[in-house]
Amino acid sequence: MRLVVIGAHLERSDIEPPAEAIPVADLWLSGLPIEDAQALGDRELLLRVAKTRASLLDRATFIAIRYGFTAHAASDAAVKCAAHIDRWRHVLHDCRGFVEMTLKVAAASPRARPDRKDFSSGGAYIRALHEATRGAEVDPAFRSAVEAIVAPFAVKHRWSNRDTASLEFAALVPEDAVAAVNEAGAVLKRNFASVAFLLSGPWPLEVFADDHE
Secondary structure (H helix, E strand, O other): EEEEEEEEEHHHOOOOOOOOEEOOOOOOEEEEEEEEEEEEEEOHHHHHHHHHHHHHHHHHOOOOOOOOOOOOOOOHHHHHHHHHHHOOOHHHOOOOOEEEEEEEEOOOOOOOOOOOOHOOOOHHHHHHHHHHHHOOOHHHHHHHHHHHHOOOHEEEEEEEEOOOOOOEEEEEEEEEHHHHHHHHHHHHHHOOOOOOOEEEEEEEEEOOOOOOO
């Protein structure tokens, strides 16, 4: 038996079944028990993890752990997480009661993805891919509207170039502002019918999980 680790939590009471609580220093990890033989790519497992994540977020803010991290015991988890504990503690204290919302929008002029065969070295290809990704931009009017009607609900927000065809706006918002953010998304949809975007959330801390002073 092993545990698929879902998140890092501040309090033991933030974790409920079917997730199990794993003590790591003065924090807690949530883990979903599975058989050793079960494949992590199994669709049923992915759905179970997603449902459990949503249930945990209903209880309290937590930091999302990248899918695929497993542990066989608390000691195993502690070793793997030791380098992150101080940062996680700061973030969980500072962001208690906050969640992330993300808005992914199609680039106005998608950049062509470079072809690996056109480059003599892997380094040159990676640099070209990075430049193509950074070059993707959204409709300036849409971006300004997001800044004007969504960003004010956030204590932190940032734009990120995710690939050559889209950008992502991430916002750290109070839990009680989620409905207002969704209403702002509806306004964007009415005012920018030609712009393809997806507003989603609430999500656990991920984009802002590395932020602390």
